[in-house]
Amino acid sequence: MKSNNQINIPQAREAMDKFKMQAAQEVGVNLTNGYNGHLTSREAGSVGGQMVKKMIEAYEQGMQ
Numbered sequence: 001m002k003s004n005n006q007i008n009i010p011q012a013r014e015a016m017d018k019f020k021m022q023a024a025q026e027v028g029v030n031l032t033n034g035y036n037g038h039l040t041s042r043e044a045g046s047v048g049g050q051m052v053k054k055m056i057e058a059y060e061q062g063m064q
Helices: 010-027 041-063
Strands: none
Touching (some): 010 041
């Protein structure tokens, strides 16, 4: 199944992958490079939630 997730700036793919791995490590989820079909919905959601939390924190700090 092909993913519909697309990065608007192709050069950002590596940075986003690194960001995702960092977020996964922070919440204790074991991510691997590539497909991670072994993850539960809860684990995948916690990684995404952590990424959003970090993006909001970065935005708020930029506003100060």
